[in-house]
Amino acid sequence: MSAVKNNYLENKVAVVTGGCGGIGNAICERFLREGAIVYAADIAETAPRGPLFQKHDVTSEESAIALMNRVHSEQGKLDILVNAAGIEIEHTIEETTLAAWNRIFAINVTGTFLTSKHCLPLMRDAGAGSIINFGSYDGFIADPQLAAYCATKGAVHALTRAMACDHGPENIRVNAICPGYIETPMLQSFFGSSGDIETLKQEVRNVHPTRRFGTPEDAANLVNWLAGDEARYASGQLWVLDGGLSAQVQQMRL
Amino acid sequence: MSKLNTQRLEGKAALITGGRQGIGRAIVDRFVAEGASVMTCGRGARPIDLPANIEWQTTDVSNLQNIQALKLSFEEKLGTMSILVNNAGVQIEKTIIETTDDDWNALMGVNAKGVFLACRELIPAMLHGGSIINIGSISANTADPGLALYNASKAFVHGLTRSIAVDHGPAIRCNAISPGWIMTDMADAAFAVANRPENAKADALTRHPAGRFGRPEDIASLATWLASDEASFATGQCYTLDGGMTSASPLNPRLF
Numbered sequence: 001m002s003a004v005k006n007n008y009l010e011n012k013v014a015v016v017t018g019g020c021g022g023i024g025n026a027i028c029e030r031f032l033r034e035g036a037i038v039y040a041a042d043i044a045e046t047a048p049r050g051p052l053f054q055k056h057d058v059t060s061e062e063s064a065i066a067l068m069n070r071v072h073s074e075q076g077k078l079d080i081l082v083n084a085a086g087i088e089i090e091h092t093i094e095e096t097t098l099a100a101w102n103r104i105f106a107i108n109v110t111g112t113f114l115t116s117k118h119c120l121p122l123m124r125d126a127g128a129g130s131i132i133n134f135g136s137y138d139g140f141i142a143d144p145q146l147a148a149y150c151a152t153k154g155a156v157h158a159l160t161r162a163m164a165c166d167h168g169p170e171n172i173r174v175n176a177i178c179p180g181y182i183e184t185p186m187l188q189s190f191f192g193s194s195g196d197i198e199t200l201k202q203e204v205r206n207v208h209p210t211r212r213f214g215t216p217e218d219a220a221n222l223v224n225w226l227a228g229d230e231a232r233y234a235s236g237q238l239w240v241l242d243g244g245l246s247a248q249v250q251q252m253r254l
Numbered sequence: 255m256s257k258l259n260t261q262r263l264e265g266k267a268a269l270i271t272g273g274r275q276g277i278g279r280a281i282v283d284r285f286v287a288e289g290a291s292v293m294t295c296g297r298g299a300r301p302i303d304l305p306a307n308i309e310w311q312t313t314d315v316s317n318l319q320n321i322q323a324l325k326l327s328f329e330e331k332l333g334t335m336s337i338l339v340n341n342a343g344v345q346i347e348k349t350i351i352e353t354t355d356d357d358w359n360a361l362m363g364v365n366a367k368g369v370f371l372a373c374r375e376l377i378p379a380m381l382h383g384g385s386i387i388n389i390g391s392i393s394a395n396t397a398d399p400g401l402a403l404y405n406a407s408k409a410f411v412h413g414l415t416r417s418i419a420v421d422h423g424p425a426i427r428c429n430a431i432s433p434g435w436i437m438t439d440m441a442d443a444a445f446a447v448a449n450r451p452e453n454a455k456a457d458a459l460t461r462h463p464a465g466r467f468g469r470p471e472d473i474a475s476l477a478t479w480l481a482s483d484e485a486s487f488a489t490g491q492c493y494t495l496d497g498g499m500t501s502a503s504p505l506n507p508r509l510f
Contacts, residue, residue: 160501161501161502164463164498164501165463165498165501165502166463167463168462168463168464168465168497168498169463169465171465173464173498208423208424209419209420209423209424209489209490210423210424210427210486210487210489211423211424212424212487214487215487218486218487221484221485221486221487222485222488224484225479225484230475230478230479231475231476232464232472232475233464233468233469233472233475233495233496233497234472234476234495235463235464235497235498235501236463236496236498236499236500236501236502237493237494237495237496237498237501239491239493240491241487241488241491242487242490242491243423243487243489244419244420244423244427244489244490244491245490246490247415247416247419247420247489247490247491248416248420248490
């Protein structure tokens with residue numbers, strides 16, 4: 001790894017929802033190294049080491065307002081919002097209950113809507129802003145038994161473009177990153193625990209042109225670029241980061 | 255503007271085709287600022303304003319002998335290549351029925367065959383690890399009127415980008431950047447064919463959520479990230495950088 005100076009986000013204030021999760025935590029750590037003031041906003045009970053912590057239920061409008069009130073009173077502005085909070089449920093639609101469907105939409109879609117909606121006044125105070133949503137390569141192509149998850153990510157993709165169109169003239173950029181297979185607890189859950197998981201995982205790695213899964217740090221590398229002024233012309237885009245997986249057609253094993 | 259990361263390309267040797275002006279030149283300048291050793295090329299003589307620490311090789315990328323000479327010159331002067339930016343490109347403002355065979359050879363020779371030849375000749379020397387960045391276009395996905403062969407040539411670039419990523423990973427990462435309207439001589443030429451160029455320019459500007467056209471430096475920012483180890487999981491993608499233009503419908507009610 002070549003030398004990277006750690007002041008890319010100096011004087012910036014950032015909020016990361018899901019900041020205690022696998023990818024969210026890596027983003028918080030990266031932002032801190034780059035000199036930002038970072039709030040990890042998460043449903044978790046215990047504060048992570050490093051960033052400031054605000055307990056935040058992304059499905060609650062009151063929670064979004066309380067989060068932004070705190071950032072406003074402590075910092076007076078917000079430059080960066082990363083909507084990283086998200087869940088996955090491993091079902092076909094037939095196995096998906098209405099309650100489970102509503103819950104995943106409440107977290108993945110409504111959560112992105114509410115936190116973004118209430119951050120806008122603070123970004124206007126900053127004079128500019130960068131919002132980074134979490135889409136997924138599953139928003140373009142489906143993995144089996146992830147129906148509701150795929151649908152939420154498609155919704156986040158469309159919302160990302162719409163927000164970019166509406167708030168671009170106010171100097172607020174909106175992008176989504178669309179990760180493929182990233183080594184997180186969520187991925188572990190997707191693979192399950194029965195059978196020869198290690199062999200399966202190795203086979204999946206080998207389908208990737210990079211021959212590996214992504215790491216939370218890989219995702220943080222892209223989020224970091226999008227968050228800062230280097231990406232000042234990037235808006236309204238869905239940035240797939242998947243080690244080349246979706247550049248291929250289906251890999252037949254003949 | 256917060257401080258930029260610097261020296262992210264330290265110790266890397268990079269070749270950028272078409273570095274005389276515009277986007278190519280911005281990438282050359284930025285890579286040098288990031289610590290890379292850089293060679294660039296173009297069809298004419300060395301530009302008089304090119305700083306002395308940047309190597310120049312007069313090259314027609316559509317010519318195999320020229321590409322082979324470029325490879326030898328690079329290895330002699332800068333050693334092992336780890337970054338290749340296929341930026342050289344030309345544009346012809348014609349529909350398909352106006353396009354001559356000579357137009358085909360001129361445009362496809364540079365935009366398609368040039369990328370093919372550079373990759374074929376240079377990939378074998380990059381298998382220790384490298385990043386290839388091709389300049390594609392938003393016109394590869396949705397057509398700009400009156401640019402038939404140009405649009406098609408950029409779709410070729412996107413397709414080849416994915417193939418290189420799939421065939422030559424993990425040693426080589428390959429991505430494309432799809433610029434939107436970047437204010438270069440090439441963009442001015444596209445506006446010039448409109449009935450009222452000034453109106454066309456104002457209309458195009460309104461379609462950008464970012465409120466401005468792109469600058470060559472914007473593309474250089476993304477090229478730097480893709481060239482660096484920060485992007486080690488990014489491959490096979492065509493990343494659009496267009497100030498939000500293509501995230502809106504082409505029928506933009508704000509204009510009515």
